[in-house]
Amino acid sequence: MKKLKPFFFPLFLVFLVFSLYIPFLNNGFVSDDIGGIVETAHTWTFPTVAVTKTVIHAQMLVWYVIYKLFGLAPWAFRLVNILCHAVSVLLVWAIVFRLTSRLHQVPSGT
Known part of the structure; x- marks a missing residue:
């Protein structure tokens, strides 16, 4: 049970993100969104929407996939944003957890 304890807080954070955005x-x-998605979605073609000579635009690639799967449904674009927020919260939590757990460790061999 002690090993599960550190995972309750990140689950709570994900729940909090979803409860605020849902x-x-x-x-x-x-x-x-109107100028960036709605008015330009009909011009998107793969791979030119996401890949140029030197850069792969992840945002445009994700928008293209959402558009092809769900059309111009705002909920689909918003759901991906909510998932990105949840992942960001988990990454920040993981960094803080890792840094603070190192602060509480007693150095051995002194």
């Missing part, structure tokens, strides 16, 4: 899942596109 109420807005069915909202429509707003502000820069």
